[in-house]
C-alpha cells in the first residue's frame with residue numbers, strides 16, 4: 001500500500017495496524033525479542049500478500065493498463081469542483097488488476113454471455129469482464145455520472161472487446177426497473193455502486209428474474225475493510241453491507257460465499273429451482289419436467305462428459321465438424337481417417353481446445369482396419385459410447401455407364417464399411433449395455449438429387465438407412481440406439497470442383513432455405529443423437545436439408 005493512502009481492505013488495515021504496533025514496540029526496550037519477531041513475521045505475511053497476488057496474476061491487457069493509469073492520474077477533485085461529476089469520486093474505487101482478473105475468470109467459468117454491472121466508474125471491471133465474453137456477448141454497465149462514460153469510451157474503442165459494452169447513464173435503480181420491464185435477463189451481475197442500495201439492487205434483480213437460472217451475482221466490498229464483522233462500527237456504508245450480507249446468507253433462493261480477496265467479493269448463486277421449491281413448498285408439479293431428469297436441465301442432458309466417441313472420415317468436412325461438436329460437448333474423440341496426416345491435424349485442433357483426441361488411420365472397408373480402430377480406442381479409453389460412422393465416397397456417372405468397379409468401390413465404403421463399423425462397435429456396446437451409433441446417410445436416401453447422376457451413391461445411402469433401421473430395432477432392447485443423419489447438399493470443397501460447380505445455382509433453386517448446408521448446420525444433430533436426451537429415438541433418419549426433399 002503506497003504511503004499516505006487510507007487502508008482500503010481488511011489486509012491493508014491489518015498492515016497499517018501492525019506497522020503502528022511495530023513502531024510502538026521498536027521504541028520500547030521492555031518488548032521481548034520473540035514478540036518483535038512475531039510482529040515482524042505477521043507484518044511480512046500481511047504486507048506481502050497483495051504484492052504476491054499481483055505478481056502471480058496474469059498481466060492485464062494494454063487497454064486495461066491504460067485505463068488504470070488514466071484513472072489513477074486523473075484529477076477527480078478538479079473534475080468535481082468544475083461540476084462535471086455530482087460526487088467526488090475517489091480513484092481508489094477502481095476495480096484493479098487482481099479483482100479484474102477474478103471477474104474475468106468467473107465470466108469464463110460461468111460461460112456468461114450477458115453481464116450486468118451496477119456502478120461502472122471508469123470501466124476497469126466492465127472491460128475485464130467484456131474480455132472474457134464471446135464475440136456476441138454483451139455487458140450492460142449502469143453508471144450515474146455521465147462524465148465517466150466519456151472518460152471510458154475512448155479506451156473501450158481501442159479494445160476489440162469494447163464494442164460489447166453498453167453504458168446506461170442514470171440512477172441504477174431506475175435503469176434496473178426499465179431493464180426488468182423490458183424482460184431483460186443476465187447470466188452474471190456485478191454489484192459495485194452505492195452501498196446502501198445494494199440490498200435494493202439485489203432484491204430487484206432476484207424478484208424480477210433479471211438473473212437467469214444458474215446465474216451468478218458478484219458483489220464488491222462485501223468485507224468493507226473488515227467493518228462488517230467488527231464491533232462498535234458506526235459507518236453507515238459498513239452497516240449497510242453487514243445487513244446486506246446477513247440478508248443474502250438467509251435468502252433461500254441463493255447460496256453465497258465471500259472470497260476474502262481485496263475488500264471481499266461475494267459470489268452468490270441462484271440455487272436450482274427444485275431446492276428453492278422444496279424450501280418454500282410452492283404448489284407446483286414437482287416431477288422430472290420441473291426438476292429435470294436426474295436433476296439435469298435439458299442442456300445439461302445434452303452434455304457428453306466422460307463419453308468416448310469415434311468419428312470416421314473425420315479428417316475433413318462433415319466428419320471434422322462432428323468430431324469438434326462431440327468434443328465440445330465433453331467427449332473424448334478418436335479421429336479416424338484413411339489419411340493419417342488429416343486425422344493428426346484434427347486431433348491437434350481438438351487438443352488446442354482442451355479436448356482429448358486420438359488419431360487413427362483406417363480404411364473402413366477393411367474389417368481388420370475396423371477391428372484395429374475399435375481395439376485402439378478400447379485400449380486407450382476402455383469403452384466406446386458413441387460411434388459416428390461417417391466416412392463415405394461419392395462418384396458420378398450416368399447409370400448406363402456406371403462400371404462395376406464404381407459400384408463396388410462405393411458400396412464397399414458407404415455400405416459395407418458402415419456395416420463393419422456398426423458391427424464392431426455394436427459388439428462392444430452390447431456388452432456395455434449402452435451405446436449410440438450415428439451413421440451418416442444422405443438426403444439421396446429419400447429423393448433422387450438431380451441433375452447429377454450418382455446411382456451407386458444414392459442406392460448405397462438408401463442401404464445405410466435400412467441398415468440403421470434394422471440395427472436400431474434389433475439392438476434397442478439391449479441399450480444400443482442406432483440412428484442416422486441425412487444431410488442435404490453440403491458446402492464442402494468437393495462441390496466446388498469443376499464438374500459440380502456449375503450445378504450450384506440449380507441446386508439453390510431447389511432448396512427452400514435458399515442456401516447450401518454448412519457443416520456446422522449438422523453439429524447439433526450429432527450431439528443430440530449421441531446424448532441421453534435422445535435415448536427413446538432409434539432407427540431414425542434425421543434429415544437436415546433446408547427443406548429440399550419437400551419440394
Ligand SMILES: C[S@@+](CC[C@H](N)C(=O)[O-])C[C@H]1O[C@@H](n2cnc3c(N)ncnc32)[C@H](O)[C@@H]1O
Nearest residue numbers: 093094095119120121125143144172192193194
Ligand atoms: C466503486 S465504483 C465502481 C468501480 C467499477 N466497478 C470498476 O470496475 O472500477 C462505484 C461507481 O458507482 C457509481 N454509482 C454510485 N451510485 C450510483 C447509482 N445510484 N446509480 C448508478 N451508479 C452509481 C459511482 O458513480 C461510481 O462510479
